[in-house]
Amino acid sequence: AQSVTQPDIHITVSEGASLELRCNYSYGATPYLFWYVQSPGQGLQLLLKYFSGDTLVQGIKGFEAEFKRSQSSFNLRKPSVHWSDAAEYFCAVGEAAGNKLTFGGGTRVLVKP
Amino acid sequence: ETGVTQSPTHLIKTRGQQVTLRCSSQSGHNTVSWYQQALGQGPQFIFQYYREEENGRGNFPPRFSGLQFPNYSSELNVNALELDDSALYLCASSSVIGSRDTQYFGPGTRLTVL
Numbered sequence: 126a127q128s129v130t131q132p133d134i135h136i137t138v139s140e141g142a143s144l145e146l147r148c149n150y151s152y153g154a155t156p157y158l159f160w161y162v163q164s165p166g167q168g169l170q171l172l173l174k175y176f177s178g179d180t181l182v183q184g185i186k187g188f189e190a191e192f193k194r195s196q197s198s199f200n201l202r203k204p205s206v207h208w209s210d211a212a213e214y215f216c217a218v219g220e221a222a223g224n225k226l227t228f229g230g231g232t233r234v235l236v237k238p
Numbered sequence: 239e240t241g242v243t244q245s246p247t248h249l250i251k252t253r254g255q256q257v258t259l260r261c262s263s264q265s266g267h268n269t270v271s272w273y274q275q276a277l278g279q280g281p282q283f284i285f286q287y288y289r290e291e292e293n294g295r296g297n298f299p300p301r302f303s304g305l306q307f308p309n310y311s312s313e314l315n316v317n318a319l320e321l322d323d324s325a326l327y328l329c330a331s332s333s334v335i336g337s338r339d340t341q342y343f344g345p346g347t348r349l350t351v352l
Contacts, residue, residue, distance in 0.1 A: 129280075161343075168242070168328055168343040169281070215280050225271065225294060226341065228280030 127152040127218050129229035137235045138206050146201040146232050148216030157219040158199045159226065160190055164212045172214075175199065186210070211236040241265055242331050242344035250350045251319050259314040259347045261329030269293075270312040271341060272304060273328040281328055287312055316349075324351045 128151040138144050150156055157176050161169040173184025180192040190201045199216060213233045217226040241264035251257050263270050269288045273281035283296035287306035301317040310331070316323055326348050330341035 159340075166345075168345040169330075171340055171342070174340060217280075225283035225286065225296060226273075226281075227283070230280050231278075 127156070127220065127227045129216050129218050129227055131214075131216055131229035131232050133232045134230070135233045135235065137237060139237045140208055141205050144201075144203045144206045144210070144234065146214050146216075146234070148199045148201065148229060149197055150199065150216070150218045151197065152218055152220075158190075158192060159217040159219065160184065160188070160199075160201050161215045161217060161228075162186075162212045163215065163231075169215065172201070206234075206236055208236050208238065210234060242329060242342050244327075244329050244344040244347050246347060247345070248348045248350075250352065252352050253319055253321060255319050255351075256315065256317045257319060257349060259316075259327050259329075259349070261312045261314070261331075261344060263310045263312065263329075263331030264342050267331035267333045267342070268310050269332045270306055270310065271330045271332070272312070272314050273330065274298070275326040275328055275346070276322075277325070284314070319351045321351050324349060 130149045159174045160172040163169050172188045173182050175182045175192045182190050188203050213231045215228050215231045217228045219226045243262045245260045271286040272284040275281040284298050285295040286293045290306045303315045305313045326346040328346045330343045332341045
């Protein structure tokens, strides 16, 4: 069965500093990988996705993620964080021929001024 | 912001009651998935509907049921509500069956069971 682990429950970062959120997945074949962001009281917004090809994926809002098959990881990064990036971030994996996304537990990001 | 809408925004029910949540999918999308997000957790897949037929179900009991209509809008019904059903219920639509296509999420319905 597929699973996703986000080891960091909370991360606090200063505005302007870099951010990296960790995601490890378990899946037997090539996964479809996603990062979503959820602001308080909101639904989920897709930041980026990986299906195949270049392992470094660019997303919206200046985010990028790198797929590393050997480490079963799909970490999310941003070079310089803005106060508006404070939110909860979810990594998810989908089956190639399946129908569901399996989400990690999320990482809450707090941004200090 | 996506074109997926959900109603109502908030709902309070008592244990044992029944509830219906509604979702209007994004224009052109024929697939709808429902997720339950308990407080402090990631969303969990409930089921998916494709062209009015259920296309897969997560680890949820039969008292969770759904419908998809010809216009691809959808309902989630929960019978015999339990306290643990308190959660944010998210609807997501996509234009292609399966997980390859991006799922666009609505804002959710917050259900509180007392």
